[in-house]
Amino acid sequence: MAAVRFLFFFIFCFLPLSLSLSETEALLKLKQSFIHGDALRSWVPNLSPCSGKWAGVICFDGTITGLHLTGLGLGGNIDVDALVELHGLRTISFVNNSFSGPIPDFHRLGALKSLLLTGNQFSGNGGLCGKPLDKVCTEKENGTSTSENKHSNNTILVLMFLGTILFLFMFFAFGTYAKERKHEDFDILGSGVVTSDAQMVEMRMASSNRSGAMDHSSRKGDTKKGSSRGNNGMADLIMLNVDNGTFGLPDLMKASAEVLGNGGLGSAYKAVMANGLSVVVKRMREMNTLQREGFDAEMKRFGRLRHQNILTPLAYHFRREEKLLVSEFIPKGSLLYVLHGDRGTSHADLNWPTRLKIIQGIARGMGFLHTAFPSYDLPHGNLKSSNVFLRDDYEPLLNDYCFNSLATPPIAAQALFAYKSPDYIQFQRVSPKSDVYCLGIIILEVLTGKFPSYYLSNGKGGTDVVQWVLTAISEERVHEVLDPEIVSNTSSINHMVQLLNIGVTCIESNPKQRLNMGEAIKRIEEIQT
Template sequence: MAAVRLFPLILIIVIVITSLIHLALSVSETEPLMKLKQSFTNADNSLSSWIQNVTPCGNWVGVVCFRNIITGLHLSDLGLSGKIDVDALMQIPTIRTISFVNNSFSGSIPQFNKLGAIKSLYLTNNQFSGPIPLEFFSQLGSLKKVWLSNNKFSGDIPQSLTELDLLKELHLENNEFSGQIPFLKQQMTSFDVSNNKLEGMIPENLVGYGAKSFTGNEKLCGKPLDKACDYYTLPTGGENSGGYLTGLGVKVIVILVFAVAAALIVLFMKNKKRNEHDFSIISRSNSSIDEDQLHQVVQVHAPSSKNSKFSTNSSKKGSSHGEHKSESKRASTTRAGSMGDLVMVNDEKGVFGLADLMKAAAEVLGNGGLGSAYKAAMANGLSVVVKRMREMNKIGRDVFDAEMRQFGRIRHNNILNPLAYHYRREEKLYVTEYIPKGSLLYVLHGDRGSCHADLNWPTRLKIVKGIARGCGFLYTEFSNYDLPHGNLKSSNVLLSDDYEALLSEYAFYPLINPNAVQSMFAYKTTDYTQYQKVSQKTDVYCLGIIILEIITGKFPSQYHSNGKGGTDVVQWVFTAISERTEEELIDPELKNNTSSLNQMLQLIQIGAACAESNPEQRITMKEAIRRIEEVRV
């Protein structure tokens, strides 16, 4: 009975405490909102309800609340201008929606990227201007709606928009954005980039949004617009040049190329330095490849051709380093009439050049942190991928040439090496072969067909061992590098026809501009976010992420810049180990392999040892490889 009599008292106490908490929250939120108001001009009348000592929820115009918790600011049509104090907004962590539609704000975009939890951002009908930093959206993984229309934003569309997995609405119309449309893989319900200064071919996956979403961009071509791309659209010059070779331009250049062929050969005979051409080449790839051959990250499909005059000369040349270097040099000079400034570093698939790429059907594949990727199917039947590396313009030609030739000499079953490269100060081209099966990321998470069905325990273990052997080779070949790989993640692991892992985008760290290295996955690990340092053990951490990804079948949240979305496989695994529930970590699709359960648990322990957050306590790459090799099917 005493307990019954105490119940009303306890209930009253709970109600009082809850009210006090809500009051405290309101008071704590009043101050940053008043600070925000002070940063506006013309706010005294439109925000006259924003008064100190008055609870914002239910009383202040534009303040949206749920159960007395501020969840949004809808300050539309209020004639506001001045500065938006984002630091004040940061003091209200519960805000999910921000709208400043139809006001008079100007200048560069405010630092809303500090508000990592917002889901909707509406800035339509203002006077914001200037470029948006390319990585602006990297920390906003929860964003579902982005409306920046009817402003004066310029420059490239931020590449970081491609990282927003939850994005459903994107409106950039009526601005001054230029450059190419990035590869936006999201399935959006609303999309519009009309009336800008965009150029190039419209990515295939965006065709379904209709012509209206792309009109008003004079240099855009391809479906769904009526304007076809003449031959294909080849970017020329640097990344900001905006120049394109159309059908007439291509014909003129082809004529010029052949017209100067004789002169170039004479120059070669005299050991003169070849002239640099102002061409920026495109490529794609789609031939079937053997497990011993080396491949690349982005891939394509291409029709075959009987025209194989560039592909029959050097596939059986000597493979020693000295011989190969000599052949590579000859490939880039003796055929200068057709090769231009494309330098072959691996001619096992045949020799090709600028003219071949100009005749190829080209298509934009997308954009990554280091540049754009294109695909091209050449007339000789070879399909290749060309990556335009925009973030390597701080290094000289001699250094770049030396690195590319070192890459070209690589011969390892688990390493994808380049076929050719092209040097310009503004950007570099990196040409590789196409792998039909795609990346580990796609096969593990995106494909639900026969390829995914093949991912049984023996296949997954084979992939892990292939990745480890590839890393072992890189740690020998580039032993003096802080990051022998630097960008190790499942999207940069390609799979051959028989599921041999092929590492790509490795050893770029010394070549990348200092201000762009943070686009590499190594800089998104705890080594950098917690300790502000990367080292060879950072690659070990990345290897651990992949191992845990493969054994659990989960998409790691670590691949998102802000950790939003996916599963924190590291935290999940360490929690399960501490609770001795490791078996629950194993991908349900593997649980039929009961005879291999101990081996799967052994691999989980190895992945955890690699993913130890403290680099000092983390195992070395050599030790990780040794342990992986000990695991049996």
């Protein structure tokens, strides 16, 4: 079982995630292959597929993970070439449509985990007969020919024997290989080719598993080696926070895993350990110019952070080629998902008081980071709704902070959201006020309910919330930009407009006219529900 889990993790680490078509272009290409595709009229180029507006499109942290196109009367062809471009696609449902002909080459979708095709008229195995089908089997189909039966049975026995021998050989060979790999430097995580930055790698352990499953400690900000079960030259996993217990690289190596997402700094994997602990590992390949001492020092600083609105990492691993960062799992997910991707109870809970609580919590977390790292140009650097996680009570947790100090300037400029501020676009420099600009974008996003186009690498899709809000203010129709889902009474509208104006002051194109972080926090705290 351990070997199978290891193989599962190995397979996911080697998945290539490069793109040739954008996800929007791929879905529009797929739509064109359908008959009666007007059932997908919500699939339009000027909206992001992950905006929550595209029918049947399931996303996680900005990546398409599912297509659930059930009972839409779709027919024609299913363009597998288009589906291949959706590298995060895990589930597909075409149940109860009107597709016919041969089943498409879905085997090309290597990462697919679930495929539902019932309720269509696919063809491809004319020899099937008998119950539950309506086709009655003929004598030949029933296999009454003794000679044919003997020949067929002998063939099957030979194939089964050869298959068993081959399986046993591969099993023992792989077991020997895996055993030897345990004495190496966790090279398995260094071999994949992944081009982009992942959302937070998360950890989850059910409360019933927490007692006895791990070695608990009450020490804060402690750093120690994870349980490596024998040194033998294997590099260590360094624990930064042992409140949730300790674990080592062997625990990760034995865990089953799946890809969660990818981005400019690396990729994210979720791995389920044998003791029930679900581990999500952030794998960063674009920080390989850092020396061990510098990276250790930064990680230990992060591990000492304690604030109710900061997600503190639990552990890390250093290799010259890549770094691993492990953090706590937050079940509710990101603000991006709850605001744009979820249409369940979590989204319904996003009333005005809850949204104000989220913004005020984000502001407090930013204030803490700006106090903890006063000499940094970007104390956060990558503030956006996908990097804000929500606890069950909607208290926000900031994640992916301070990476500007870890990445090279070209990589930081490509991967971090602060570099999309006017400061960098116009003047080729960033400062703490670039973080203020990012805070302003989140304020506008939360109040309008619109997905900002700035989050997309090509800028296509979503809403230019800055231009939209500024235009509405200049035309004295500011109330029109507020999300109708939170507008309840005149008093709350006035408070929303106050907060919207603070957001507008945070996104001033001239940094000198922009609020500093302390002023922004003070004004946000004064807003009432």
